[in-house]
Amino acid sequence: MARRYLLEFEKPLVELEQQIEQIRELARDSEVDVSQQLLQLETLATRRREEIFQALTPAQKIQVARHPQRPSTLDYIQMFCDEWVELHGDRCSSDDQALVGGIGRIGDRAVLLIGHQKGRDTKENVARNFGMATPGGYRKAMRLMDHADRFKLPILSFIDTPGAYAGLLAEEQGQGEAIAVNLREMFRLRVPVIATVIGEGGSGGALGIGVADRLLMFEHSVYTVASPEACASILWRDAAKAPEAAAALKITGPDLLSLGVVDEVLPEPAGGNNWAPLQAGDVLKEAIERHLDELLSLSTEQLREARYRKFRAMGRVLEPSTSESGLTA
Amino acid sequence: MSLFDWFADRRKGQFVGKVSQESDESDGLWGKCPECSQVVYRKDLLANASVCSNCGHHQRIDSKERIDLIVDPGSFKSFDRDLSPTDPLGFKDRRAYADRLRESQASTGLKDGVVTGTCCVEEMPLALAVMDFRFMGGSMGSVVGEKITRLVEHATTNQLPLLIVCASGGARMQEGMLSLMQMAKISGALERHREAELLYIPLLTHPTTGGVTASFAMLGDLILAEPKALIGFAGRRVIEQTLREKLPDNFQTAEYLQDHGFVDKIVPRTQLRSTLASLLRLHGSQPIKAAGG
Ligand SMILES: [Zn+2]
Numbered sequence: 001m002a003r004r005y006l007l008e009f010e011k012p013l014v015e016l017e018q019q020i021e022q023i024r025e026l027a028r029d030s031e032v033d034v035s036q037q038l039l040q041l042e043t044l045a046t047r048r049r050e051e052i053f054q055a056l057t058p059a060q061k062i063q064v065a066r067h068p069q070r071p072s073t074l075d076y077i078q079m080f081c082d083e084w085v086e087l088h089g090d091r092c093s094s095d096d097q098a099l100v101g102g103i104g105r106i107g108d109r110a111v112l113l114i115g116h117q118k119g120r121d122t123k124e125n126v127a128r129n130f131g132m133a134t135p136g137g138y139r140k141a142m143r144l145m146d147h148a149d150r151f152k153l154p155i156l157s158f159i160d161t162p163g164a165y166a167g168l169l170a171e172e173q174g175q176g177e178a179i180a181v182n183l184r185e186m187f188r189l190r191v192p193v194i195a196t197v198i199g200e201g202g203s204g205g206a207l208g209i210g211v212a213d214r215l216l217m218f219e220h221s222v223y224t225v226a227s228p229e230a231c232a233s234i235l236w237r238d239a240a241k242a243p244e245a246a247a248a249l250k251i252t253g254p255d256l257l258s259l260g261v262v263d264e265v266l267p268e269p270a271g272g273n274n275w276a277p278l279q280a281g282d283v284l285k286e287a288i289e290r291h292l293d294e295l296l297s298l299s300t301e302q303l304r305e306a307r308y309r310k311f312r313a314m315g316r317v318l319e320p321s322t323s324e325s326g327l328t329a
Numbered sequence: 330m331s332l333f334d335w336f337a338d339r340r341k342g343q344f345v346g347k348v349s350q351e352s353d354e355s356d357g358l359w360g361k362c363p364e365c366s367q368v369v370y371r372k373d374l375l376a377n378a379s380v381c382s383n384c385g386h387h388q389r390i391d392s393k394e395r396i397d398l399i400v401d402p403g404s405f406k407s408f409d410r411d412l413s414p415t416d417p418l419g420f421k422d423r424r425a426y427a428d429r430l431r432e433s434q435a436s437t438g439l440k441d442g443v444v445t446g447t448c449c450v451e452e453m454p455l456a457l458a459v460m461d462f463r464f465m466g467g468s469m470g471s472v473v474g475e476k477i478t479r480l481v482e483h484a485t486t487n488q489l490p491l492l493i494v495c496a497s498g499g500a501r502m503q504e505g506m507l508s509l510m511q512m513a514k515i516s517g518a519l520e521r522h523r524e525a526e527l528l529y530i531p532l533l534t535h536p537t538t539g540g541v542t543a544s545f546a547m548l549g550d551l552i553l554a555e556p557k558a559l560i561g562f563a564g565r566r567v568i569e570q571t572l573r574e575k576l577p578d579n580f581q582t583a584e585y586l587q588d589h590g591f592v593d594k595i596v597p598r599t600q601l602r603s604t605l606a607s608l609l610r611l612h613g614s615q616p617i618k619a620a621g622g
Contacts, residue, residue, distance in 0.1 A: 164543075166563030167571055171581060174591050176542035176562035183516035184523070184548055203500075203509060204543040204562075211513050225500050225509040225540075230567075235422035235502060250418050250505045259417065261506045311517050312478070314510040315471030320411035 004274075007063045009052060016045045050270040056220065058252055059243035062228065064220040065200040066162075069274040071281065073100060073115030073158040076198065079281035080106045080288075081113070089140060096137030098129040098165070099209070101144045103153065107289055112148035114141050114209055115158030118199070131199075132165040135178035138208045142182050149189050154292055157195040157209045162227060164205030179208040186211035187307060192295035194288055196266075197221040198273075213307050214291045215261065218280070219268040222251040223261070260314060264291075362386055378598040387555050387598055389535065391437070392444040392461040395494055399457065399602055400448035407446035409479060414441050414472045418505050426503035433464045441472035442497075445480040447489065451606040452616035456484035459494040460541075468501035469541060474511025477545070481518035490528040490609060495546045499539020512544035519548050528612045532601070533560050533583065533592070547591065551608065554583035554592045 006014060020041050027034045056064065064070070077084055081104030088095040101114035116133060119125030133141075148155050164175055186193065195212035201223035217223060226234075228246035233239040250256070253265035266283050273280035295303060360371050364386035374381070378398055379388040390398075396405055420426040434440060442464035448457050458477050460467045477493065484491045500508040522529055531549040536559035543562055546552075554560060561581035569576060579585045586592040596604045 164562070166567045168568060168576060168580075171561055171563065171568070172589050174547070174589070177547040177591055179543040179562075180516065180545070180547040183513050183544055184520045187517040187520040188524075204512065204540055207509060207513060208543075211517075223506060225505050226502050231502050237423070241422075245422070248418065248420055248422065249502065256506055259505070259507060261510060308517050308521075311510065311514045314514055315474050315507050316415045316417040316504075317471050317475045318413040318415050320413070 005068055007060070007067065009056075009060050009063075010049075010271075012052070013045060013048055016041060016048065020045065046270065053220075053268075053270045053272065057243065058222065058246040058249075059228070061220045061252055062200065062222050062246060064272040064274075065222045067272060067274045068120060069277075070199055071273050071277045072120075073113075073117050073160060073198065075277060076115075076158060076281055076284060077102075077104060077113050079278065080104065080285050084113075087144060089143075090136045091143055092136065092139060094134065094136030094140075096129075096134050096140055097127050098131050098161075099133040099137030099141055101141060106156070106285065109292065110153055111156050112144055112153045113156045113158070114144055115198070116161040116205075116209075118160060129165060131161045132163060133161065133205060133208070134165050134167075134170050135173040135175050138164070138175075138178035138182050141209050142178075142185055145182075145186065145189060145193075148191055152191055154191050154296070155189065155193045155212075156288060157193065157212060159195055159197045159201045159206045159210055159223075160199035161202050161205045162200060163202035164208065179204050182208045183211055187304070187311075190300045190304065192292060192298075192303060193307075194291050194295070196284060196288070197223050197262075198284075200224075202227060211307075211311070213295050213303065213310070214263045216264050216266055216284075216287055216291070217253045217256065217262045218266050218273060218284075219253055220272050221253065222246075223256055224249055224251045363388070378601075380598050385556065385597070387535065387557065389462060389496075391463055392439070392459040392494075395459045396444065396448070396457070398598065399450060399492075399494075399605065400455075401450060401452060404449040405446050405457070406448070407444060408483070409445060409476050411440060412472050412476055414470055414504075416503075417471070417507055418503065420503040420505070422503075429465060429503070437461060437463050439464055441470065441476070442467050443473045443476050445476045447483070449617070450602065450609060452618070453606065453609045453614040454489055454617055455605075455609065455614075456480050456487075456489040456491045457494075458492070460496045462496040462498075462536075465501065467497035467541075468499065468508070469497055469511050470501035470504040470508045471511065473501075474508070474514050477515050478511075478518045481515065481522050484527065485518070485522045485525050488525070488527060490530070490612065490614060491522060492530050492532060492605065493545055494532045494534060495537040495541055496534045497537060497539070497541040499541055509540065512540050515545050516548060519545060523550070528609075530605075530608065532596075533586075534558050536560070538562070538564065549593075551593045552591065553594050553596050553604070554586065556583060556595055556597055558583045560586050560592075 023034050023038055084104035086102035100117045104113055116131045117128050118131035119128040193212040194214045195210045197217040228242040229239050232241040232245040256262040269276040269279055361368050362381040365384035367383040379390045414430055416427045443460050445458045448455055458480050529549050530551050531546050533546055533554040537546050538561050559581055583595050
């Protein structure tokens, strides 16, 4: 296994892991039986890891969500589908590498899969623009979703972006318009849409492929209205207050579950999905198939009406005469 | 639009141009144009829709002034006036969200940042939403989202054309993801309005940015904008940081957006009402006599 990239708060585990590694080497080179010692140390390491990951702050969860080895859209597609054809282009002028899509088979169902794609290393990240899609990316996603609508393919969307790309060309090509059209048109789709925040969900760039019948989220994923860094520099006038902003913005799965934004939070192993990608794949696949079964039992009209009602209920307002409304329990 | 409007503009321009500058700004009768520094008599400025008759600068106006400019006198019926914000996250930055809300409510007399209702324009019925930038920078929280959504639904049910006057810094961060979700909620309602083959026109005023741009501002059948209004998705500063190069001078102005195909027409404020009436007529609106709404 490749060397693991450790996050700052995982540093207490470094020493333990080094010891474990040393003992393993020792065992390889000699006849000494170290299995007992090894087991003890590994149990200890597991317990420490669980303790750390049960108590993650929102700011730490962001680090897990952005972990370079966290499974990406194409990783999940590879894990789910034995048949998969990637499709390219927005039919205007571009093929955004930060937002990928194609058709594949999950179980015995053909589905459309789309998602933000970050890179593993600097070189790939440059090609993928760090998962920040351009207007062309959102238009490509919409073109593929229209295709799915025509051929009755359920849509699986994977959200993993710091936000839509902010740049001269993106403005010129209508970043706002591209996202806006997706928000409207996704309400029109006659096929089930399941979106999952697999890493970080950054604002409008995430929502641009996130109008779904079910919104799932991994335990250490985050979904934010604005990046905590930006929020801190605007509201606190101090970017260093990002951890405070991360906590105040309520960006974690449990928070968003209680606000009625997210439908289900999927568990991760201690150490995060990067620690056990295959397990993450199994968890997500099970959840997606379960929700697909439910959604496919609805008629087109029921499906669209339920999607409308789901978003219609979001928000909290105070009616003048009655008490708080908006969010159903 | 009409020649008459154009002449009216010209005449006022000459008049204000001759105003002497020995005025006292503090008495509130006189004001200075922030763009060209021309000193103008406030009454004249108001009579000219708060547009500087010297340089054409469009001063920011609040929701009440905007409504008065658009609707037939006395025809506006407001909806959900008392729908109020809550503090769903218990948000506190340097200051508590609850305090910011109270302050904005006290200074504007509004419960939140949008006024919605029905009205008539040259006796033709219209559903109208006007965002008020004075209220926390026109930011969009649950109340803004809910009031606009209810208005769009009302327009769909009652077969009304819809105008939303946008003025917003984007999502209201203090309501977290609930504010982001308002973008989707409103877009969903607009999808039904569109499905019903009804006309929706957003008017983009200074500034229209962030989540509002990435939702209802850009979803018009026809998109209008005020001259020189700042319109964009990402903030200029953010883009400069990513690019490390200078942006064009007219970057993210209404004119820039029109050049790139995202705005149908730039409408000077003095011609707004007549332009709207024209567009409504051309899309089949009929005048209704008396008891409107
Ligand atoms: Zn002026």
